[in-house]
Amino acid sequence: MGENGVVLLPGAGLLARVVPRGAQGSDPRREIDIAVWLASRQVPVVHPARPEPIIVGQYVVTLWEYLVDSRPADLVTLAKCLRRLHAVAMPAGLLPCLSPFDRFEERLQRGACLDTEDRRFLCQLRDQLSTRWATAEFTLGESVLHGDAHMENLLVAAGGREAFVDLETVCIGPPEWDLTLTALYYECGWFPDKDYADFVQTYGFDVRLSPSWSELRLARMLRMTLWLAQSAGNDVQRQRQMRHRIDTLRDGTAPTGWTGY
Template identity: 30%
Template sequence: MVRVPTVLPPGLDPAGQAEQQRREIAVCRWVWDAGHPVVRPAPPERPVAGDLPPTFWERLTAVPDGTPDAGASGTTVARLHTALRPRPVELDRMHPLDDSVTAMLDALRHDTTHVSPTDRDRALRERATILPVLGDEAGCADRFPGTRPQPVHGDPPAYNVLRTPDGPYDADLEHLCVGPVEWDPTVAGPEVVTAYERAADCPVDAELPALCEAARLVQLVAWSAMVPQQPGLGDGMSPLLELWRASEPCGGALGRCSTWNHTAVVPRGTRQPCRAAARSTSAR
């Protein structure tokens, strides 16, 4: 199976894309060898040189299963996190919030078809507020004590699963990065988050998912810049843009946003550690 990027967003060149692909291939090979069901890379197990470098993957037989079950999706995400936790390669912090988001928002200055100047300005302010928290491990720990940074899928893994006669296989880990565990299950819905907590034997932060969702929506606003190259994105993005416009800045998760009010974000109290972490600590 060959996977070829259709376009490169502003801020990402072929060399950066190839490096991202090399990390994905290395992690998928490592996770597969460790026994986790993931679509494994096929020879030559490296991106092929070019402006849109292709990668090669094992071909699997998919089975139609309709809408994924929330419980199964949450369990799948939890198992992937367990498999990724040893961190076999160096990964960026919160790759989905990288500079390409700013570059795409900048490109929207010249195209107001889907995103107005007011929308763009709000997205830039939200990004400036969210990035020092989600994009920085110390900043995230300060605002959300007890958060658990580790390798995460980066793109909603509940939807990036290939369902086969042998069970689900994780796929498309090209946005693999280090971040809070809340990042992956957030946009899949509260039922998936609940199932994730049950499978991971560990609660997620009560407020961090709202901030993750806000960051996802800012990312979505930025991706509006790609609609001219991928027209099919437009219709699907419209209802989510309306959802974002109706939402509180930063999802309401940061209280008084420092970018708007020039006040510091106030840390909350420390939450209870998860049972799995407590067991691990007591075993040392």
């Protein structure tokens, strides 16, 4: 679990997304509204099964359709669907602007395995990067973003239907933000050369050639490290990978040796 839990309700054929009430950066009702709006613009998305969240004690639950026998999309499908998403006309008032460092303090606080020096280093890195981000140049303008665009957040069902999931990060910002995860995962060695080349050709832009690539890349690595820190808990393997990520951010060799967890 990261920021939320996802529970299959097999009797109803639904998925329940569960978040704590008042969780920073979480707005379950807006996520439902975004799904409905994107579907109306012919963007492939998962559909909410209920138009309102349900309050259960200290938690907020939203219900979603369950795509049976679905699988993560390949990179060509991801690039194709991102082009469709990024081409949608931006709505007025529905979506927030991209905040690359949102939830930083919350995730830092939840990283029980981080020592004092780790926290100091990560805060200094965030502050330095925030200054650089303020003057970063983006080639592709602004568009509607998924915000966390990777293959597991675009599902392909058995019948071939495609659907973006995890819509809580949808926002307005530079399309480069959505392209950076795939490029960074490629740098980590998680994709073959041909797969990444096909992704770039299908989308029509290689984010690594962007003048803001250094800032995009580092911001994503910082988020990936903090996400892992908050979920490491008593998991020795995750703690080892977290330590490696921080060490390589310090010595400038990141993302060499980064694994999924």
